[in-house]
Structure formats: C-alpha cells, structure tokens
Amino acid sequence: MSIKTSAAQGAGQDSPKSATAPLSAAARLRKVHWYQEPRWRRLGALLALAVTLRLMTGEEGTTQDLFLALREDFTGVGLWIWLAIAVAVWAVREFLTDQTSRAVEGTKKVSAGPLDRVRQVWSADKRVRMGVLTAVLALVVFGPLGVERYWQQVLVDQIAIFVLLAIGLNVVIGWAGLLDLGFIAFFAIGAYSAAYWTGALPVQPPVALNNFLVLPIAVLTCLVAGVILGAPTLRLRGDYLAIVTLGFHEIVYLMAKNADGVTEGARGVKVERFSVDLGFFSYEWKLDPMPYYWLLVVFIVLAIFLFLRLEHSKVGRAWTAIREDEVAAAATGVPTVRYKLMAFAIGASTSGVAGVAYASKAGYFNPENFAILLSILVLAYVIFGGMGSIPGVLFGAAFLVWLPEYLREWVDPKDRYMYLGALLVIMMIYRPQGVLPSRRRKRELRMAEAGVGGADATGPAEGRQP
Amino acid sequence: MSLSEFWDFLVLGVVLGSLYAVIAIGYTLVYGVLQLLNFAHSEVFMFGGYGGLLALTALIPESTPSGVGSVAYVLIGMLAGAALGGAVAFGLERVAYRPLRRHRAPRLVFLITAIGASFFLYNLAGKLFGRNPLPMPSMYENKKVLSVFGAELTITQVLILVSAVAMMVGLDYVVNRTKMGSGIRAVAQDPEVASLMGVDIDKVVSRTFVLGGLLGGAAGFLFGTNSQVWYTMGFLPGITAFAAAVLGGIGNVRGAMLGGLVLGVVETMTVGLWGDDWRYVGAFVVLVLVLMVRPTGILGERVGRTA
Numbered sequence: 001m002s003i004k005t006s007a008a009q010g011a012g013q014d015s016p017k018s019a020t021a022p023l024s025a026a027a028r029l030r031k032v033h034w035y036q037e038p039r040w041r042r043l044g045a046l047l048a049l050a051v052t053l054r055l056m057t058g059e060e061g062t063t064q065d066l067f068l069a070l071r072e073d074f075t076g077v078g079l080w081i082w083l084a085i086a087v088a089v090w091a092v093r094e095f096l097t098d099q100t101s102r103a104v105e106g107t108k109k110v111s112a113g114p115l116d117r118v119r120q121v122w123s124a125d126k127r128v129r130m131g132v133l134t135a136v137l138a139l140v141v142f143g144p145l146g147v148e149r150y151w152q153q154v155l156v157d158q159i160a161i162f163v164l165l166a167i168g169l170n171v172v173i174g175w176a177g178l179l180d181l182g183f184i185a186f187f188a189i190g191a192y193s194a195a196y197w198t199g200a201l202p203v204q205p206p207v208a209l210n211n212f213l214v215l216p217i218a219v220l221t222c223l224v225a226g227v228i229l230g231a232p233t234l235r236l237r238g239d240y241l242a243i244v245t246l247g248f249h250e251i252v253y254l255m256a257k258n259a260d261g262v263t264e265g266a267r268g269v270k271v272e273r274f275s276v277d278l279g280f281f282s283y284e285w286k287l288d289p290m291p292y293y294w295l296l297v298v299f300i301v302l303a304i305f306l307f308l309r310l311e312h313s314k315v316g317r318a319w320t321a322i323r324e325d326e327v328a329a330a331a332t333g334v335p336t337v338r339y340k341l342m343a344f345a346i347g348a349s350t351s352g353v354a355g356v357a358y359a360s361k362a363g364y365f366n367p368e369n370f371a372i373l374l375s376i377l378v379l380a381y382v383i384f385g386g387m388g389s390i391p392g393v394l395f396g397a398a399f400l401v402w403l404p405e406y407l408r409e410w411v412d413p414k415d416r417y418m419y420l421g422a423l424l425v426i427m428m429i430y431r432p433q434g435v436l437p438s439r440r441r442k443r444e445l446r447m448a449e450a451g452v453g454g455a456d457a458t459g460p461a462e463g464r465q466p
Numbered sequence: 467m468s469l470s471e472f473w474d475f476l477v478l479g480v481v482l483g484s485l486y487a488v489i490a491i492g493y494t495l496v497y498g499v500l501q502l503l504n505f506a507h508s509e510v511f512m513f514g515g516y517g518g519l520l521a522l523t524a525l526i527p528e529s530t531p532s533g534v535g536s537v538a539y540v541l542i543g544m545l546a547g548a549a550l551g552g553a554v555a556f557g558l559e560r561v562a563y564r565p566l567r568r569h570r571a572p573r574l575v576f577l578i579t580a581i582g583a584s585f586f587l588y589n590l591a592g593k594l595f596g597r598n599p600l601p602m603p604s605m606y607e608n609k610k611v612l613s614v615f616g617a618e619l620t621i622t623q624v625l626i627l628v629s630a631v632a633m634m635v636g637l638d639y640v641v642n643r644t645k646m647g648s649g650i651r652a653v654a655q656d657p658e659v660a661s662l663m664g665v666d667i668d669k670v671v672s673r674t675f676v677l678g679g680l681l682g683g684a685a686g687f688l689f690g691t692n693s694q695v696w697y698t699m700g701f702l703p704g705i706t707a708f709a710a711a712v713l714g715g716i717g718n719v720r721g722a723m724l725g726g727l728v729l730g731v732v733e734t735m736t737v738g739l740w741g742d743d744w745r746y747v748g749a750f751v752v753l754v755l756v757l758m759v760r761p762t763g764i765l766g767e768r769v770g771r772t773a
Binding site: 055232379421 | 497503505519520523524557561562565566569570571572573574575577578579581582583584585586587589590592593594595596597598600705708709712716743744746747750751753754757758761762
C-alpha cells in the first residue's frame with residue numbers, strides 16, 4: 001500500500017506533462033495532497049503502529065498452517081481494539097490538547113533537565129559523591145542476597161559477565177571509537193585458555209594451573225591476539241574494521257566448533273570451577289552463585305577503577321582525540337595506530353578475563369556460547385547505556401540483560417528479543433546518546449546535529465554524515 | 467579435488483555467488499546514499515523468502531504444475547518476494563532511519579537501530595509464521611537440464627543464475643541510465659549539492675531502499691527455492707553478502723557484484739577442499755587478506771567525494 005503511494009508520487013513528479021492538471025513544475029512541487037498533511041500522516045502512522053502492535057501481541061503462528069497467525073490477527077476483535085485506541089490517541093492529540101502550551105513545555109525542557117540539576121549537586125561536593133558511591137556499592141554487594149536463587153543465577157551467569165564485557169568494549173568503541181563487531185571472539189579465547197591451562201582440553205598444557213593463575217595468562221593471550229588482529233587491520237577505518245572483526249569472530253567461532261582434536265568441537269568443554277588452596281587457607285567455589293558474584297564484582301570494580309584512571313590520563317585524551325577526528329589527531333602528533341592498538345588490546349584482555357570467569361563459573365561451555373549474535377548484543381548494550389560513560393555502560397548492560405529474563409514471565413519466551421529490538425529502535429530515535437551519556441558524548445551529538453563535526457570517527461575518510 | 471569436482475564446485479559457487487551479488491547490491495546501494503551498514507537488509511531478504519512462500523502456498527495446486535504453469539508460478543513467487551522485500555525495506559526506512567536522518571544522528575546510532583530493527587523483524591517473522599524451516603511448494607520438477615564442463619545444473623540453479631544476471635543487468639541500467647539512478651548517484655556523491663540542484667533527498671533515499679529491497683526480496687525467494695525458508699535464514703547470507711559488498715568496494719555497485727561472485731566461489735571451493743564445517747572460514751580469510759592489500763576493496767569504494 002505504502003509503496004503504491006510513493007510510486008504514485010514519484011510518477012507524478014517524473015512525468016513532464018500531466019494530462020489533467022496543467023500546472024507549472026513549481027506549482028506541482030508545492031501542491032500538497034490531503035493525505036500529505038501532517039495531521040493525516042500522523043493518523044496513518046498511528047494506524048500502522050496499531051496493526052504492528054496487533055501482530056506483535058497476536059496469535060502465535062505455526063509452520064503447519066502458515067496463514068494461521070495472519071488470519072487470526074486480521075479477523076479477530078483485537079485488531080479493532082488496537083485501531084480504536086490509535087484513533088482515540090490521535091483524536092485527543094489533535095483536537096483536545098492545546099498545541100501552543102505543549103510547544104512551550106518543549107522549550108522549557110531543553111533549558112534545564114532534572115538530570116542536569118542532579119549533575120550539579122554531584123559535581124559540587126565530593127562527600128556526596130563518596131556517600132552515594134558507597135551506598136550503591138553496598139547495595140550491589142549485599143542486595144542480591146535477598147533475591148530468589150533464579151535471579152541470583154541470572155545475575156552471575158549473565159548480568160555480571162556482560163557488564164564486564166561491556167566495560168571492556170566501552171574502551172574500544174566508547175573511548176577510542178573503533179567499531180569492533182568481534183568482541184566475543186576474545187571472550188571465547190579467554191574461555192578456551194581457561195580450559196587449556198586447567199587441562200580440560202584434549203591437548204594437555206605443560207603444567208595444569210589453578211583458574212586464578214590462568215587469569216594473567218588469558219589476559220596476555222588476549223592482548224597478543226588483539227595485537228595480532230589489530231596490527232594489520234587497524235589502518236582500515238570504520239565499517240571495514242567492523243566487517244574484519246566480524247570475520248575474525250566467525251573464524252574463531254568455527255575453529256572452536258570444528259577443530260575437534262583441539263577444542264572438543266561442538267561437544268563442549270567441562271572446566272573446573274574456581275578454587276583457592278594456599279595451604280593455610282583453602283576455599284572452593286561450588287554451586288551457590290553468590291560467591292561467584294562477589295568475585296565478579298571484584299573484577300568489575302577493579303576494571304572500572306583502572307579504566308577510569310586511563311580515561312583521564314594522556315592515553316584517554318589521545319583516544320578521545322582519535323575518536324573525534326583521527327586526521328586531526330594524527331596531525332597534532334598523536335601516534336594513532338599505537339593508541340588504537342592499545343585500546344583494542346585492553347578491550348580484548350577484559351573480554352578474556354570475562355571468558356575465564358565465565359568458563360570457571362559455568363563449569364561447562366560449548367562454541368554456541370560464543371555465537372556472533374552476542375558480539376552484536378554487547379555493542380548494543382554499550383550504545384544503549386551511553387557509550388563512553390561507565391555508569392551508562394553498567395546500566396545499559398545490566399538493564400538489557402535483565403529485560404529479556406524479566407519478559408519471560410509476561411510474554412512468550414521466544415518473542416522476547418522482538419521486544420528488545422523494538423526497544424532499541426525506539427530508544428535510538430528518542431535518545432540516541434543513550435540512557436546515561438557522558439557529557440562529552442552528549443556535546444558531540446549536539447554539535448553533529450547542528451552540523452559541526454561528525455560525532456564519530458568511524459566513518460569514511462572524510463567523516464561525512466549519513 | 468579432481469578436475470570434474472573442481473568444475474562442479476565452481477559452477478555451484480557461481481550460482482551461490484550470483485545470489486550473494488544480488489543481496490550485496492542492496493547493502494551497497496544503501497551504503498552509497500547513507501553511509502549506513504543496513505544490518506536489517508538480511509531481514510528484508512528473509513521476508514522476500516516468506517513473500518514467495520505465502521503467495522505460492524495460497525495459489526499453487528496439489529500437483530506440480532508444468533510448462534507455462536511453472537513459469538507463471540515462478541514469476542508470481544519472485545514478484546511476491548520482491549514486493550514484500552520492497553515493502554519491508556520501505557517501512558524500515560520510514561520508521562527507523564528517517565527520524566535519525568532528521569537529527570543527523572551519528573553512524574553508530576544508525577548501526578544500533580539497524581541491529582534493533584533486525585532483531586525485531588526476524589523475531590516477528592518467527593512469531594507470525596512459526597519457527598521451523600519450510601520448503602517452497604514445488605513449482606516444477608527439478609531435473610538436471612544443463613551441463614557445463616561436465617557439471618550438471620538443475621532447473622533451480624539455472625533459474626537462480628538467469629534471474630540473478632537479469633536483475634544485475636537491470637539494476638546496472640537503472641543506476642547508470644535512468645533519472646532515478648542519476649538521483650541516487652548524485653545523493654551518493656554529495657547530498658548537499660544534490661539537494662541544491664533540486665534532488666529530493668528523502669525521496670531518493672526511500673527509492674534506494676525500495677530498489678535494494680526488491681532485489682533482496684527476489685533473492686530471498688530464489689534462496690528459499692534452492693533450500694528452505696525459515697525466520698533466521700537471512701543472517702548468514704546477509705553477513706556474507708555484506709562482506710561481499712565490502713570486498714568489492716562498498717558503495718560500488720559493480721564491486722558488489724564482483725565481490726558476491728568471488729565470495730560464492732571461495733565458499734564452495736572451501737567446502738570442496740575442507741568440508742562443509744569450514745564453509746564460512748574461507749570467505750572471511752579471503753576478505754581479511756584482500757582488505758589488507760586493498761583497504762577499500764577490489765574495485766575501490768565509491769562513497770562521497772572519494773568517488
């Protein structure tokens with residue numbers, strides 16, 4: 001339907017002579033059909049939204065009867081309810097609300113948001129900051145004791161791991177502006193190094209090590225892997241880098257899956273869990289999720305602390321320069337390739353730590369735990385929360401991992417990611433800077449909207465705008 | 467690999483590659499005008515498969531048609547696939563990308579939107595049509611009809627090859643010879659100057675999406691005819707086709723065609739040499755190697771002022 005209208009418009013514009021209306025070219029361009037008026041367009045949009053919502057909430061289709069869902073959705077009473085709601089919303093908006101007062105409200109909102117006021121208090125007093133941080137940390141550490149076992153598991157297996165991953169990816173994309181779609185490859189490398197060094201793979205290591213001793217080795221391995229991948233590819237820009245990292249991920253994934261003799265292939269690997277044995281003190285992490293959780297919180301806090309130090313150091317400033325304008329950064333003497341490589345390797349090693357932690361928590365993993373979709377999801381978490389800002393990334397990862405689990409109770413579990421996708425699209429339209437953006441990022445976006453700069457250096461050489 | 471096997475795999479690769487080429491054109495066209503990685507194009511492709519499947523399931527009789535009937539059903543399926551693909555692409559541009567362009571949102575925001583839209587679309591398809599793979603209803607008896615260097619081609623393969631070539635030739639004509647094509651090229655080269663010259667950018671972008679969607683949808687139908695239709699079928703062909711677009715030089719339509727063919731042949735050759743498990747490894751290794759030597763793809767990128 002919609003295609004037809006566009007084609008009709010196109011034909012109207014393209015044909016030089018129109019038989020019925022002898023209008024000049026300019027007049028034809030000016031002419032607005034009734035359905036092109038904003039009011040009716042809004043109605044059309046709302047009706048389309050209603051149909052979409054009906055399809056989203058409607059009947060579950062089956063492969064036996066391909067038309068079942070469509071038939072039910074378009075004949076049942078549900079569609080009419082949604083359409084009626086749409087028309088009602090439209091009517092209220094168009095005829096009952098005072099348009100001018102809403103416009104005034106809009107301008108007010110821009111001048112001083114509540115978030116800005118919070119920010120003022122936040123940056124004014126150091127004691128407030130320390131107090132809030134301590135409270136949040138206490139809540140994070142002890143809060144989960146009160147929740148159900150199932151949610152504790154989710155918290156460790158997914159939320160904590162993905163938060164750690166998102167913090168690592170934030171260095172790569174949020175600070176250095178490198179579009180990395182293969183981040184989970186390093187997660188896999190970390191997990192497989194844990195398996196190798198604890199002697200769980202068919203290939204035996206020279207000495208079997210404790211999981212904690214594997215951590216520095218995994219960090220090193222991922223650093224090296226990051227440099228090996230990064231050194232030849234980091235001179236590619238933006239989207240080329242994205243596809244190469246994606247390819248790297250696919251290669252790592254398929255090697256894990258198919259090299260049976262080395263990685264056990266699709267059967268997966270059993271790994272020992274964390275344990276400490278120092279002679280005078282020994283402790284084993286068993287089935288209870290909470291000890292793992294606290295361990296991961298330690299990792300996360302450590303990573304945040306280190307990365308915050310980096311952000312405001314010379315290195316962090318170099319990354320910002322590269323992200324905002326790589327050519328200018330190189331021209332002012334920033335060794336761009338070295339710093340890009342550094343960001344890439346630091347992100348990779350964080351991912352490696354998460355991999356070791358994941359393997360040692362789950363006790364078992366297989367290549368499907370490193371599917372390509374996860375790389376893309378982690379990227380979405382970072383951007384959703386607000387790239388470049390640690391609180392934003394923490395929130396983004398935690399919220400978006402929690403949401404599908406929560407939706408399990410409300411909708412058909414198979415449809416959860418449909419809602420997640422819709423949420424991402426809506427969010428990017430209305431709040432592209434993310435939930436809790438860094439101030440710098442916010443300014444970059446505002447400037448880009450006003451036509452200054454490109455906000456990302458991930459583009460083609462001239463940093464042009466889409 | 468003996469010589470006859472070599473020809474078998476080469477011909478298979480060309481058939482597969484021509485499909486990739488048609489999908490890759492969709493990526494490259496959109497990239498040309500918007501510099502946007504349209505991840506959701508793989509979903510356009512998937513909906514094309516469903517479009518053909520729905521139309522044929524509704525229309526086709528119990529017994530396999532023959533002669534003129536077969537041709538008619540193939541055309542119906544392809545048109546239905548192209549129509550649904552085009553419609554999805556059009557809606558995608560309207561709903562997801564146009565508001566972002568109004569805000570001049572940065573490219574990463576576009577990318578996340580594309581990812582979100584892709585999640586939404588394939589899960590919606592899974593919800594509406596069930597999640598198991600379905601074969602296309604048979605439109606003809608799939609015999610071997612043609613022999614090239616000892617490699618025998620089935621009707622489906624010939625169909626894919628012929629329609630892919632026809633679509634590519636047609637698209638090349640549209641982009642290089644028609645008014646709409648010159649609009650697309652003008653916007654790709656410099657949107658600001660194009661709009662000063664009276665090009666309606668919104669309209670051109672919308673048409674570019676529809677054009678890519680039509681091709682992607684038809685390719686989805688052909689792919690479904692060759693194997694099956696299911697809700698995540700777009701993912702791997704989509705990524706491979708995107709890699710093909712990059713390999714050929716993104717934004718460059720002929721580059722996308724070449725890249726698709728190369729990756730298709732590399733893929734089947736990898737399968738021939740090392741087995742099906744390694745299917746996608748060869749393609750990505752070639753991609754990485756080529757990009758190291760030629761960072762902007764085989765034929766060079768054609769984006770903005772670099773054209």
